[in-house]
Amino acid sequence: xxxxxxxxxxxxxxxxxxxxxxxxxxxxxxxxxxxxxxxxxxxxxxxxxxxxxxxxxxxxxxxxxxxxxxxxxxxxxxxxxxxxxxxxxxxxxxxxxxxxxxxxxxxxxxxxxxxxxxxxxxxxxxxxxxxxxxxxxxxxxxxxxxxxxxxxxxxxxxxxxxxxxxxxxxxxxxxxxxxxxxxxxxxxxxxxxxxxxxxx
Amino acid sequence: xxxxxxxxxxxxxxxxxxxxxxxxxxxxxxxxxxxxxxxxxxxxxxxxxxxxxxxxxxxxxxxxxxxxxxxxxxxxxxxxxxxxxxxxxxxxxxxxxxxxxxxxxxxxxxxxxxxxxxxxxxxxxxxxxxxxxxxxxxxxxxxxxxxxxxxxxxxxxxxxxxxxxxxxxxxxxxxxxxxxxxxxxxxxxxxxxxxxxxxxxxxxxxxxxxxxxxxxxxxxxxxxxxxxxxxxxxxxxxxxxxxxxxxxxxxxxxxxxxxxxxxxxxxxxxxxxxxxxxxxxxxxxxxxxxxxxxxxxxxxxxxxxxxxxxxxxxxxxxxxxxxxxxxxxxxxxxxxxxxxxxxxxxxxxxxxxxxxxxxxxxxxxxxxxxxxxxxxxxxxxxxxxxxxxxxxxxxxxxxxxxxxxxxxxxxxxxxxxxxxxxxxxxxxxxxxxxxxxxxxxxxxxxxxxxxxxxxxxxxxxxxxxxxxxxxxxxx
Numbered sequence: 001x002x003x004x005x006x007x008x009x010x011x012x013x014x015x016x017x018x019x020x021x022x023x024x025x026x027x028x029x030x031x032x033x034x035x036x037x038x039x040x041x042x043x044x045x046x047x048x049x050x051x052x053x054x055x056x057x058x059x060x061x062x063x064x065x066x067x068x069x070x071x072x073x074x075x076x077x078x079x080x081x082x083x084x085x086x087x088x089x090x091x092x093x094x095x096x097x098x099x100x101x102x103x104x105x106x107x108x109x110x111x112x113x114x115x116x117x118x119x120x121x122x123x124x125x126x127x128x129x130x131x132x133x134x135x136x137x138x139x140x141x142x143x144x145x146x147x148x149x150x151x152x153x154x155x156x157x158x159x160x161x162x163x164x165x166x167x168x169x170x171x172x173x174x175x176x177x178x179x180x181x182x183x184x185x186x187x188x189x190x191x192x193x194x195x196x197x198x199x200x
Numbered sequence: 201x202x203x204x205x206x207x208x209x210x211x212x213x214x215x216x217x218x219x220x221x222x223x224x225x226x227x228x229x230x231x232x233x234x235x236x237x238x239x240x241x242x243x244x245x246x247x248x249x250x251x252x253x254x255x256x257x258x259x260x261x262x263x264x265x266x267x268x269x270x271x272x273x274x275x276x277x278x279x280x281x282x283x284x285x286x287x288x289x290x291x292x293x294x295x296x297x298x299x300x301x302x303x304x305x306x307x308x309x310x311x312x313x314x315x316x317x318x319x320x321x322x323x324x325x326x327x328x329x330x331x332x333x334x335x336x337x338x339x340x341x342x343x344x345x346x347x348x349x350x351x352x353x354x355x356x357x358x359x360x361x362x363x364x365x366x367x368x369x370x371x372x373x374x375x376x377x378x379x380x381x382x383x384x385x386x387x388x389x390x391x392x393x394x395x396x397x398x399x400x401x402x403x404x405x406x407x408x409x410x411x412x413x414x415x416x417x418x419x420x421x422x423x424x425x426x427x428x429x430x431x432x433x434x435x436x437x438x439x440x441x442x443x444x445x446x447x448x449x450x451x452x453x454x455x456x457x458x459x460x461x462x463x464x465x466x467x468x469x470x471x472x473x474x475x476x477x478x479x480x481x482x483x484x485x486x487x488x489x490x491x492x493x494x495x496x497x498x499x500x501x502x503x504x505x506x507x508x509x510x511x512x513x514x515x516x517x518x519x520x521x522x523x524x525x526x527x528x529x530x531x532x533x534x535x536x537x538x539x540x541x542x543x544x545x546x547x548x549x550x551x552x553x554x555x556x557x558x559x560x561x562x563x564x565x566x567x568x569x570x571x572x573x574x575x576x577x578x579x580x581x582x583x584x585x586x587x588x589x590x591x592x593x594x595x596x597x598x599x600x601x602x603x604x605x606x607x608x609x610x611x612x613x614x615x616x617x618x619x620x621x622x623x624x625x626x627x628x629x630x631x632x633x634x635x636x637x638x639x640x641x642x643x644x645x646x647x648x649x650x651x652x653x654x655x656x657x658x659x660x661x662x663x664x665x666x667x668x669x670x671x672x673x674x675x
Contacts, residue, residue, distance in 0.1 A: 004300040007509045009206025011280050011458070014517035021275035028264035028470070043483065091497075094414055094448065114484035127498045128447045128489075132440065150484075151469035159430040159465050160294070162495050165472075165488035170440040173480045174353035174369050175376055175398040177244040177251075183352060183402045184409065185440025185487060 032148035035112045040146055041193065043115025047168030048181045049189040056080070056194050063138055066190055069101030071138075072130050076123020077106060081140060089130050097129060102136035103186075108163075109153045110146045115168065117141065117191065118153060120161040128162055137166075137186040143196045209303075210566040211511035216304040216335040217363075218511075218565050220549015223572040227547035240375045241544050245535045251481030252532065258483070259473065268470045270590040273526035276462060277516060283428040283461045284507065290431025294493020296503040301455075303510045308339035310506055311420060311453055315345050318451050318502075320418045326435060326445045327351035328422025329529055330455045330508055332364060332551040333564075336420065347420070348412055350441035352405050359386035365545030365553060367531040368479055373544050376401065402439075409441070419445035419500070423456040424528070425471060426505075429464045432492045433505070436475060436485050446489045452500035458512050459525040471528060474588035479530035511564035520599045524560045526589045531556075533583035533593060539576055548573060555583035559596040567603045574600035610654065634663040 001009075041051045054062050059081040063071060073086045087100060097103075106124035110117045117139055119125045131137055147153050157163060170185030181187065211218055220227060231237060256262050276283060288298045301307035315323055323340065325331065325347050337347040337358075349358045356371035357364050360382040364370030371379070380396040387408055394404055421442070425434040433454060435442050446452060462471070476485045494503050516522045534540045534554030545553030550561035550570065558577055562570035574597050577583075583593040606614075620626045647655045 002300075003302045003306060006206065006302050007300050007458070007507070007513065008281050008284065010208045010302075010509065010513035011284070011516060013206050014208045014513045014522075015278065015280070016517075017519055019274070019278040019519075021278040022271060024268055024271040024275060024467075025264075026268055026470075028261040028268055028473075047482075047486075098410075098414065111484070116484045121495070121498055128443070129498075132443050132447055150473050151466075154466060154469040154472070159427065159432040159490065160492050162492075162498055163488075163490040164443065165484065165490075167482070167484040167486050169486070170438070171486045172352050172402055172439045173248075173482075174351070174356070174371060174439075175379060175401060176240075177248045177369060177372065177480075178398065179480075179482070180398040180402050182399055182406070183439035183441070184350070184406055184413070184444055 029149065030151055032152060035146040035148045037112070037143060037146060037193065040110060040112035040115060043112065044168070044191055047115050047171075049115070049168050049191055052190065052192045053195060054192050059140055059192055059194075060084070062192055063102075063104055066138065067102040067136055070099070072097055072100045072103040072134060074105055074124060074126025074130060076126070077104065078124065089126050092130070094129060094133065098133040100134045102138060103130050103134045104138045104140070105131055107139050107141050107145060109156050110141055111150055111153045112146055112148050114150060116150075116153070117166045118157060119164045119166065120157060121163075122161075128164055131164065132185060135186055136188040136190065138190045138192060139166075140192045140194065142194050208513035208517040209511070210514045210569075211564045212303050212305060213565070213569065215308070215339075216333055216510070217551045218333060218561055219569050222549065224547055224549070224576045225572060227549060228543040228576070231543045231547045236375075237373055237544050238542060240373055241541050243375070244369070244372050245541050248481055248535045252478060252535070253481075255477045255481055255483050259477070262477075265470055265473050266588055266590050269474050269528075269588060270526065272462060272467050272470060273589050274523070276459065277522055277525055279463070280458065280461070280516070283463060284458060286428040287426055287431060287461050288507075290428070291493055291503075291505050294431050296431070296493040296505055299504060299506045301506050301508045301510070304334035307334050307455060307506055307508050307510065308336055311336060311455065312339055312343045312345065314451070314453050314504055315340065315418050316343070318418050320345070320416065320451075322346040322348060322412075322416050323418045323420050324348050324350050324412060324416045324445050324449065325354070326419065326421040326437065326442045327354050327370070328420070328455060329367060329551060330422045330457050331420060334455070334508065334510060336455070348409075348416070350409055350413070350445060351437075352402065352439060352441075355405060355409075356382055359383065363546055364551060366534060367529050367552065367554070367556075369531075373546070413441075413444040413448055417449050418451045418453070419449040420453045420455065421445055423454050423460055424475070425468060426456060426461045427463075427465050427468070428461050430492060432465065432490050434468065434488060434490045436488045438480065438486045440487055443487055443489055446491065447499050449500055451502040451504070453504045453506065455506045455508055457508050457510075475528055475530055478532040478586070478588035514566070515560070515563040518563065521559065521563050521596055523591050524556065524563055524596060526591050527556050527560065528589060530588055532586040532588060536582040536586045538578060538580060538582070543576075548576065555593045555597075556591070559591075559593055559600060562600055562604070567600055568605060571604045574604055613654075628669055631663070631667045631669065635667075
């Protein structure tokens with residue numbers, strides 16, 4: 001008997017009393033009002049991200065104002081957002097990504113209640129490695145990508161894509177259980193939240 | 201279904217970290233004498249209780265989420281065989297390879313062989329309770345493979361040649377100045393001017409591990425959740441070391457306890473609200489990575505999932521104890537436990553300390569091997585209130601105390617007491633006898649030998665001047 005059959009046999013034997021799976025009571029909040037952008041901003045700031053409210057035409061200039069050096073961008077990032085001299089990720093070696101000063105990506109979804117931004121590796125967000133190695137991550141977020149709650153974000157996402165949920169810069173609670181920002185991931189997180197009027 | 205070969209069995213001894221060298225009272229005795237340890241634990245658990253309470257209070261539907269989380273986990277256990285088969289099918293369909301490990305020895309052998317096949321002599325590790333449980337690091341080292349722990353607290357434990365003492369923060373027993381000393385002593389290339397400022401300590405770990413992340417081709421992780429419906433795995437973390445391990449290497453090996461499977465993608469909406477608020481006291485942890493098999497051009501191109509039994513089927517077989525497998529390893533029960541706060545995690549002997557450890561470890565090993573753990577509690581019930589998936593730990597502790605071995609004398613006395621309490625006349629006589637004994641002379645609040653050992657750590661109540669029965673009869 002192989003281990004697969006052995007284990008499944010043990011589990012079936014353990015369930016000889018035939019417990020009946022009860023329906024899951026989903027009485028928690030599942031319908032939500034429109035996302036509150038001000039709440040998102042306050043949550044992001046609370047977790048030490050920096051928020052910039054800009055029009056879409058000001059993205060490139062804002063990025064250049066924040067970082068002076070090399071900015072990696074995914075191949076599918078809108079050209080008008082890219083700062084001058086942006087380094088496009090055409091299968092860049094890890095060393096080159098790690099040596100860059102910053103990375104600029106779009107996003108898939110954001111959750112106002114928790115201050116979370118999710119990347120799903122779409123062409124405007126790129127491979128997971130590019131948003132991991134540079135010390136500064138800049139994310140352009142469209143207001144229509146913001147939902148109020150975690151259940152709405154889960155419903156919008158496609159689990160077959162690699163997903164990265166980001167809530168503030170890299171942090172740890174491992175020293176005396178207090179949150180300290182800045183360990184292995186990007187130590188600086190900037191969110192460029194586009195104006196509603198400019199998002200069209 | 202086979203009847204004999206397929207019977208649930210407990211985790212084997214001689215491998216892994218589920219059994220301590222000493223009983224809980226013996227180990228606790230030493231821990232209680234360590235004033236620094238008690239100060240560190242009191243400070244850390246007080247901090248986390250405050251943070252967690254504040255963010256839980258922000259959610260108006262916390263109780264409804266707990267109820268849903270508990271129901272999902274109960275349904276997982278009831279449907280476990282079919283969910284595991286579905287998970288296997290989806291992971292394989294997405295380009296992964298699934299392995300089944302009946303116990304710690306088999307899991308260690310599978311992982312060791314997989315690492316050997318890559319030719320790598322080093323693996324980077326994301327913090328994982330399952331691999332601590334099976335003693336994977338020891339097995340890899342014995343095979344000449346260097347395991348590098350990348351979680352800050354695990355790194356502190358590894359560099360300090362210490363043992364983990366908390367599920368979430370294995371180095372909770374160390375304060376900042378002790379961590380500084382460990383880094384100065386054991387971290388190669390560390391700046392000798394290192395201070396004990398937490399951001400400086402975190403930056404030292406970043407610098408130390410960066411090159412290792414970029415040059416190691418194999419990673420080993422655990423998993424917080426595995427979605428049967430989609431084959432998706434999720435790892436919840438804070439520092440980004442998890443993202444490094446799950447993204448940079450060519451090969452990823454994930455070791456996961458059977459019970460971590462959840463049925464649907466939608467179920468994550470419950471657990472992603474419960475876990476961070478109960479665990480680190482954050483609205484959301486800084487990073488969560490989710491992946492399904494292999495994605496061409498992004499992340500590891502070789503993915504192995506090792507499904508681990510190691511006593512879980514034995515836990516599942518006990519109707520009154522199986523809910524211990526609902527645990528999502530948040531460690532909220534540790535942080536609220538008056539016993540854990542005073543003894544710390546090492547006293548429990550197992551990698552699973554605190555209230556959940558006191559019910560999980562004895563069930564995984566068989567209660568004979570961890571017989572003192574069900575008593576490592578005052579049964580105050582704080583753990584039940586704090587548990588985000590509503591595990592009734594106090595009732596389970598009582599159940600396991602009943603299953604634990606008892607001496608012949610204790611069993612005889614308890615049987616006699618039960619008989620007396622079931623017979624009103626005998627009971628009234630016993631009460632009068634107790635009162636007479638009090639008049640006859642005080643001998644402290646213990647019992648005479650040979651029953652005295654039972655009362656060395658327990659006070660007997662003073663018999664009252666007048667019993668309720670006497671009062672009622674004379675009324």
